[in-house]
Amino acid sequence: MTVIPAVQTHALGKRYGSRWALRDCSLAIASGSVTALVGPNGAGKTTLLHLLIGLSEPSAGEVRVLGWSPREQPQVVLPRVGFVAQEHPLYRGFSLAEMLNVGRKLNAHWDEGLARERLARLDIPLGQKVHRLSSGQQAQVALTLALAKRPELLVLDEPVAALDPLARREFLQSLMEAVAEGGLTVLLSSHIVSELERVCDHLVILAAGGVRLAGSIEQILASHRLLVGPRVDPDGVAREHQKHAVIQESHTERQTTLLVRLNGAGVDVRWRSDDVGLEEVVLAYLGQQSMRRTEPERDLTEVAS
Amino acid sequence: MIEFRLNSRSGVPTYLQLVQQVRHAVRLGLLQPGDQLPTVKEVVGGLAINPNTVLKAYRELDHEGLVEARRGQGTFVLQGLTTTTPAEHAALRAALLRWIERAQEAGFDEEGVAALFAAVVRSAFIEEAA
Numbered sequence: 001m002t003v004i005p006a007v008q009t010h011a012l013g014k015r016y017g018s019r020w021a022l023r024d025c026s027l028a029i030a031s032g033s034v035t036a037l038v039g040p041n042g043a044g045k046t047t048l049l050h051l052l053i054g055l056s057e058p059s060a061g062e063v064r065v066l067g068w069s070p071r072e073q074p075q076v077v078l079p080r081v082g083f084v085a086q087e088h089p090l091y092r093g094f095s096l097a098e099m100l101n102v103g104r105k106l107n108a109h110w111d112e113g114l115a116r117e118r119l120a121r122l123d124i125p126l127g128q129k130v131h132r133l134s135s136g137q138q139a140q141v142a143l144t145l146a147l148a149k150r151p152e153l154l155v156l157d158e159p160v161a162a163l164d165p166l167a168r169r170e171f172l173q174s175l176m177e178a179v180a181e182g183g184l185t186v187l188l189s190s191h192i193v194s195e196l197e198r199v200c201d202h203l204v205i206l207a208a209g210g211v212r213l214a215g216s217i218e219q220i221l222a223s224h225r226l227l228v229g230p231r232v233d234p235d236g237v238a239r240e241h242q243k244h245a246v247i248q249e250s251h252t253e254r255q256t257t258l259l260v261r262l263n264g265a266g267v268d269v270r271w272r273s274d275d276v277g278l279e280e281v282v283l284a285y286l287g288q289q290s291m292r293r294t295e296p297e298r299d300l301t302e303v304a305s
Numbered sequence: 306m307i308e309f310r311l312n313s314r315s316g317v318p319t320y321l322q323l324v325q326q327v328r329h330a331v332r333l334g335l336l337q338p339g340d341q342l343p344t345v346k347e348v349v350g351g352l353a354i355n356p357n358t359v360l361k362a363y364r365e366l367d368h369e370g371l372v373e374a375r376r377g378q379g380t381f382v383l384q385g386l387t388t389t390t391p392a393e394h395a396a397l398r399a400a401l402l403r404w405i406e407r408a409q410e411a412g413f414d415e416e417g418v419a420a421l422f423a424a425v426v427r428s429a430f431i432e433e434a435a
Contacts, residue, residue: 034355169353172353173349173350173352176353176356177346180350180356180359181346198311198313198319198353198354200355201355201357201358
């Protein structure tokens with residue numbers, strides 16, 4: 001039996017007026033994975049997430065969520081997808097009991113027991129009004145409401161950006177507990193890379209409206225190396241290292257430093273080869289934008305699958 | 306029951322830190338045969354890490370024969386750690402010392418020896434895992 005990816009897009013694009021917010025985006029998100037979508041502000045992260053949950057219509061290409069189109073078959077897709085928006089929108093004047101009421105009425109598969117048990121564990125009384133909660137508690141309530149839908153796919157847009165470090169840790173603990181219970185695929189966008197490495201098992205790097213790199217974090221870390229060796233002219237780099245994809249390069253008079261994605265071949269013994277951290281890899285791919293602009297003839301950005 | 310800690314600056318992958326902490330606890334006798342390891346949910350709820358990381362660590366320990374996953378019950382310590390005998394230990398140490406002397410004769414300093422050793426250990430264990 002082949003498992004349908006939780007999310008699959010093909011050449012997906014979204015244009016606002018003459019500007020493409022997202023372009024030629026093809027990716028697959030494995031069922032059961034926890035995937036981080038990273039990129040600078042304006043990279044198209046929110047646009048992509050909104051396309052997945054049917055909030056906006058693609059200008060080009062195709063999107064499938066749990067095997068279906070979110071715009072054409074919303075009645076099949078939406079009950080199985082949970083979404084936590086950036087600002088954790090809740091009805092501010094409502095009490096939590098009233099919020100649960102709304103959740104129950106709007107969702108066919110509402111799990112009231114799960115919602116109440118989670119709120120009790122978080123020590124948030126049901127009589128409390130939403131606007132009296134701390135931002136960490138509001139984030140937890142938004143997560144609780146999304147999880148009580150019993151979704152198969154949970155989409156979170158910058159879930160921890162506005163939280164202090166303690167609230168951020170507690171939020172991620174709750175999220176990982178939910179994943180440990182099984183049957184849940186998570187896609188979350190973020191521009192904080194440091195904490196993603198613990199929480200996520202897959203990564204998609206989005207920059208300037210396109211996918212720069214996608215894959216399992218383990219594979220990404222294993223396949224990228226920092227090479228330091230004798231100076232090679234920028235034009236010579238591609239010649240000498242054609243077997244690897246050069247993501248980032250810098251040169252002094254004597255020395256050349258390259259961040260490369262290995263393509264199976266070994267590394268020349270004259271080069272010192274070091275591991276790279278996830279944050280460095282991400283920054284290298286994001287920095288590639290400016291490099292491409294100055295050297296448009298060289299194609300270094302083919303996407304690993 | 307033991308509690309895991311993580312050192313995010315050590316450079317050691319998270320799953321390996323969990324593996325090492327279980328081995329360490331078994332070696333010290335903090336974990337005895339029959340003891341249960343924390344459940345995946347308990348670990349991720351405490352450390353805010355991906356459940357697959359915990360599963361990977363437990364699978365590795367299972368593969369080593371140190372623990373056993375019992376369906377629906379949890380993961381339990383199976384045996385103590387078998388350590389090498391003092392004689393084996395001494396023989397391995399002597400062989401390694403001879404190799405270091407040869408490396409020194411070839412011009413390697415301490416750092417060079419350490420780097421070469423680490424690289425060989427790494428590739429040997431990567432090949433074994435593959």
